[in-house]
Amino acid sequence: MLGFVARRLLYLLPVLLAVTLLTFLIASLLPGDLAYVILGDQATPENVAALRHDMGLDQPIWWRYLGWLGHVLQGDFGRSFRTGQTVLQAVAERLPVSIELMLLAEITGLVIGVPLAIVCAAKSGGAFDRFMTGTAFGMLSVPTFLSAILLIYLFAVELHLLPATGYVPFSEDPIGNLRFLILPALTLALAEWPGIMRVLRSDMISTLQEDYIALAKAKGLKASRILFVHALKPSSLTLVTVTGINIGRLIGGALIVETVFALPGIGRLLVGAIYTRDLIILQGAVLLVAVGFVMVNFIVDLLYAVLDPRIRHGHA
Amino acid sequence: MNGAPLLSVEDVAVELPTPRGPLRAVDGVDLTLGAGRTLGIVGESGCGKTMLSRVILQLLPKKARLSGRVMFDGQDLARIDRERLRKLRGRSLAVVFQDPMTSLNPVLTIGTQLGETLQEHLEFDSVHARTRSAELLAAVGIPAPEQRLAQYPHQLSGGMRQRVAIAIALSCEPKLLIADEPTTALDVTIQAQILDLLAREQRRRHMAMILITHDLGVVAGRTDEVAVMYAGRVVERAPTPSLFRAMQMPYTEALLAAIPKLDAAPHAPLPAISGRPPDPTRPLKGCSFSPRCRYAVARCHQEKPALTASRSTDHHYACFHPIQLAAGADA
Amino acid sequence: MATLELAIQEDVAAASARQPGRLGVLFWIAIGWMALVFAVAILADLLPMPSPTDMDMLERRGPVSVEHWLGTDGLGRDELARLIYGARISLVVGLCAPMIGLVIGGALGMVAGYFRGRFETLVVGSMDVLLAFPPLILALAVTAFVGQSILNLTCILGVLGIPAFMRVARAATLTLARREFVIAAQALGATHARILLRELLPNVLLPLVAFFLLGVAITIVAEGALSFLGLGVPPPISSWGSMIGEGRESLDVAPRLAFFPAFAFFLTVLAFNLVGDTLKALTDPRQGAL
Numbered sequence: 001m002l003g004f005v006a007r008r009l010l011y012l013l014p015v016l017l018a019v020t021l022l023t024f025l026i027a028s029l030l031p032g033d034l035a036y037v038i039l040g041d042q043a044t045p046e047n048v049a050a051l052r053h054d055m056g057l058d059q060p061i062w063w064r065y066l067g068w069l070g071h072v073l074q075g076d077f078g079r080s081f082r083t084g085q086t087v088l089q090a091v092a093e094r095l096p097v098s099i100e101l102m103l104l105a106e107i108t109g110l111v112i113g114v115p116l117a118i119v120c121a122a123k124s125g126g127a128f129d130r131f132m133t134g135t136a137f138g139m140l141s142v143p144t145f146l147s148a149i150l151l152i153y154l155f156a157v158e159l160h161l162l163p164a165t166g167y168v169p170f171s172e173d174p175i176g177n178l179r180f181l182i183l184p185a186l187t188l189a190l191a192e193w194p195g196i197m198r199v200l201r202s203d204m205i206s207t208l209q210e211d212y213i214a215l216a217k218a219k220g221l222k223a224s225r226i227l228f229v230h231a232l233k234p235s236s237l238t239l240v241t242v243t244g245i246n247i248g249r250l251i252g253g254a255l256i257v258e259t260v261f262a263l264p265g266i267g268r269l270l271v272g273a274i275y276t277r278d279l280i281i282l283q284g285a286v287l288l289v290a291v292g293f294v295m296v297n298f299i300v301d302l303l304y305a306v307l308d309p310r311i312r313h314g315h316a
Numbered sequence: 317m318n319g320a321p322l323l324s325v326e327d328v329a330v331e332l333p334t335p336r337g338p339l340r341a342v343d344g345v346d347l348t349l350g351a352g353r354t355l356g357i358v359g360e361s362g363c364g365k366t367m368l369s370r371v372i373l374q375l376l377p378k379k380a381r382l383s384g385r386v387m388f389d390g391q392d393l394a395r396i397d398r399e400r401l402r403k404l405r406g407r408s409l410a411v412v413f414q415d416p417m418t419s420l421n422p423v424l425t426i427g428t429q430l431g432e433t434l435q436e437h438l439e440f441d442s443v444h445a446r447t448r449s450a451e452l453l454a455a456v457g458i459p460a461p462e463q464r465l466a467q468y469p470h471q472l473s474g475g476m477r478q479r480v481a482i483a484i485a486l487s488c489e490p491k492l493l494i495a496d497e498p499t500t501a502l503d504v505t506i507q508a509q510i511l512d513l514l515a516r517e518q519r520r521r522h523m524a525m526i527l528i529t530h531d532l533g534v535v536a537g538r539t540d541e542v543a544v545m546y547a548g549r550v551v552e553r554a555p556t557p558s559l560f561r562a563m564q565m566p567y568t569e570a571l572l573a574a575i576p577k578l579d580a581a582p583h584a585p586l587p588a589i590s591g592r593p594p595d596p597t598r599p600l601k602g603c604s605f606s607p608r609c610r611y612a613v614a615r616c617h618q619e620k621p622a623l624t625a626s627r628s629t630d631h632h633y634a635c636f637h638p639i640q641l642a643a644g645a646d647a
Numbered sequence: 648m649a650t651l652e653l654a655i656q657e658d659v660a661a662a663s664a665r666q667p668g669r670l671g672v673l674f675w676i677a678i679g680w681m682a683l684v685f686a687v688a689i690l691a692d693l694l695p696m697p698s699p700t701d702m703d704m705l706e707r708r709g710p711v712s713v714e715h716w717l718g719t720d721g722l723g724r725d726e727l728a729r730l731i732y733g734a735r736i737s738l739v740v741g742l743c744a745p746m747i748g749l750v751i752g753g754a755l756g757m758v759a760g761y762f763r764g765r766f767e768t769l770v771v772g773s774m775d776v777l778l779a780f781p782p783l784i785l786a787l788a789v790t791a792f793v794g795q796s797i798l799n800l801t802c803i804l805g806v807l808g809i810p811a812f813m814r815v816a817r818a819a820t821l822t823l824a825r826r827e828f829v830i831a832a833q834a835l836g837a838t839h840a841r842i843l844l845r846e847l848l849p850n851v852l853l854p855l856v857a858f859f860l861l862g863v864a865i866t867i868v869a870e871g872a873l874s875f876l877g878l879g880v881p882p883p884i885s886s887w888g889s890m891i892g893e894g895r896e897s898l899d900v901a902p903r904l905a906f907f908p909a910f911a912f913f914l915t916v917l918a919f920n921l922v923g924d925t926l927k928a929l930t931d932p933r934q935g936a937l
Contacts, residue, residue: 015772015775015776015779018772018776019776019779022776022780023780026785026788140920141916141917141920142913142916143868143871143912144872145871145872145875145891145892146891146909146913149891149894149895149898149905149909150909152898153898153902153905157898157902249781255781255783255784256783256872256876259876260895267784270781270784270787271784271876274784274787274788274791274792275791282788286784289784290780290781291779293780
């Protein structure tokens with residue numbers, strides 16, 4: 001098992017390094033002189049040159065990259081010239097919101113998708129299965145902003161049940177916090193469940209053809225036991241990958257939902273940084289999100305070994 | 317045989333729809349088996365023997381259409397409700413499949429797979445199930461049984477996995493055990509051990525057993541009665557000694573001749589049966605074996621012979637020119 | 648069990664190839680809708696309807712009427728006309744961006760899958776790195792700094808699609824490169840270029856085209872999302888996405904302003920998804936049978 005982890009880590013490092021390089025390059029190559037942006041009205045050529053020298057912007061690019069990377073490895077991602085916050089502070093503030101949203105969304109997606117997948121696989125080909133598969137396919141064509149509009153219209157505008165925008169931290173007001181997060185989480189879940197259902201259903205249908213399921217039936221076990229104990233576990237590998245990748249993607253990628261529902265998450269931090277040309281924040285936050293995504297994929301790989309003992313012992 | 321037989325398969329036929337037309341995998345089979353007796357079903361790949369076992373277990377593919385009755389312990393398995401069938405399976409009716417690598421669940425421990433039948437049918441609690449499982453593993457000849465309970469199937473050798481499968485089948489003291497080619501996927505050296513294990517357990521528990529195989533040698537000395545199948549039908553059926561002593565079907569004779577013999581000269585060619593098994597989607601008008609039969613005459617190609625009994629009522633065969641007759645004619 | 652299993656397996660294979668590849672009613676309805684949208688977008692100038700930019704301040708958020716078949720928006724512009732012109736924008740970006748991915752990603756994938764070795768590792772690795780970044784953020788950053796325009800939007804969305812096309816092309820090439828016709832061509836002394844272009848490309852093209860259609864659907868969604876936030880196509884040009892975004896403000900009084908474009912949007916994305924999915928199902932089992 002340890003050898004497995006070590007080998008995976010070895011592949012990870014060059015990828016992480018390349019991610020830092022690409023992040024830096026994108027931020028540096030974007031037009032719009034940083035010094036001009038900072039100085040704004042006071043941008044005389046002398047001031048600009050002086051500030052550039054101060055900030056080390058006149059150094060060659062690879063030198064600046066190494067300097068930045070050095071700081072990053074020590075935990076110093078830089079400080080926003082707009083707000084004065086360090087990148088880490090800004091991200092740390094926003095992270096709980098994004099994580100909470102992501103977890104709620106993914107859990108809801110699983111709660112909808114997994115039982116549907118099991119029922120459809122057990123009765124594959126039947127009317128319910130065909131209906132659900134068609135609905136899932138249709139849902140895949142409904143992007144998040146459409147679901148968001150629909151849900152807002154239904155629950156906020158028409159029924160006045162839930163708020164359309166806003167946020168309050170969990171520590172302050174748990175009920176309020178959940179009330180604000182229901183619609184955003186549901187919006188994301190509506191986008192997640194079709195993928196989850198399709199993947200699990202497909203794997204379960206092939207698992208149900210296996211000999212060991214025939215033997216389980218021949219042993220006279222209850223149908224529920226056959227489905228949940230015998231069939232579900234061997235079918236979950238692809239589902240775990242998909243869920244893991246979704247979670248990784250959602251941390252930085254829920255910006256549409258965050259914007260529509262006015263949630264102070266990482267997505268909005270990034271959008272804000274783009275608007276205000278806050279390159280420091282942009283650079284640091286994008287790096288954190290990308291690294292987070294790579295790490296989540298890494299953990300998913302490890303989870304594979306846990307789920308399938310054959311991989312753990314080097315078989316299969 | 318005393319009283320009604322434990323298992324009575326009556327005029328069973330299985331039809332499968334295929335793009336090329338309906339396929340009669342099993343074509344009118346009658347069999348009986350008394351309690352505590354062993355029946356061997358022998359035939360080539362594709363003759364319908366595995367499909368027949370699926371009929372008894374009621375594990376047919378979704379599209380299959382079944383006709384006939386399958387009387388087990390006084391109930392028609394094809395017609396009882398699902399819940400009663402479920403209670404019978406694993407408890408009174410057990411099965412060992414051909415390949416233990418695919419018939420055991422790769423992500424569940426041996427202990428789980430062994431204990432769940434005990435917990436389901438005999439209502440053992442988990443502790444009791446564990447002890448009993450270890451006892452069962454020991455009974456089928458697996459060393460260090462307690463340690464095996466926590467292991468996964470891929471950690472055991474092929475022979476041991478099949479022993480586990482047998483332990484699972486025997487766990488609730490079934491009345492009938494179906495062993496579908498139990499040794500085909502195993503090393504030759506292990507085959508005899510597994511077959512002896514099955515025979516020993518069968519005698520000890522006074523259990524009825526159906527041994528399905530393509531190898532006539534396997535059933536010799538281990539079964540009370542043998543049924544030979546070809547193209548979905550039973551073509552010869554007799555008590556085992558009678559079959560080997562006085563076989564009637566040219567097909568059975570050919571099967572026996574195809575078994576490699578220990579005392580044959582080295583590199584002696586195996587007398588294989590010429591031709592290929594019949595295409596089940598295009599049933600022949602006459603006897604299904606006639607294209608490959610060396611005794612075939614015109615009548616064999618025109619009419620399908622019915623299963624008839626010979627002088628002793630226990631020996632049945634479906635042939636117009638049973639070997640005794642043919643041998644006599646030749647001589 | 649050989650013959651029996653063979654017969655059953657053929658049955659199962661035929662059934663599964665039939666199901667998703669159903670060239671049934673739905674497929675043709677989807678084609679029909681796509682054709683309608685295309686026709687309407689191309690012929691927009693010729694259609695007898697009010698201009699989409701004419702603002703009629705007296706008729707703001709006007710209801711469905713003979714003059715304005717779908718009513719008017721918040722600035723008094725004809726909704727139907729805007730819908731039709733919006734189709735144009737969504738389609739232009741939706742079709743051109745995946746083209747970039749198809750050409751560049753397809754080429755990279757084919758070459759990587761054919762030559763293998765370090766080049767392949769490099770290509771796959773760099774695609775993995777690109778995929779680590781949240782795509783919408785990248786698109787936003789680029790358009791925000793470089794400027795919002797249809798060209799910029801198309802380019803960045805196109806570049807973001809390259810990894811996916813690369814994967815499809817590479818996977819197809821990997822299975823094909825070992826087939827007999829490639830080995831035969833190599834034995835006949837064909838150059839790599841010739842093999843790539845003459846032998847492999849025609850066969851890789853099929854799954855790539857299927858994926859292209861799915862890519863169109865994804866791009867329409869991405870452009871729609873960005874325009875919805877006001878960060879996609881630059882105003883006053885409007886695509887369906889920006890119409891939905893604008894309609895959001897009138898949800899309480901005139902929800903149709905959001906829902907008409909939303910409906911058109913959904914149907915179009917669904918149509919591309921359906922056709923792409925059907926073609927994908929048709930090409931996959933065929934590859935297996937080869």
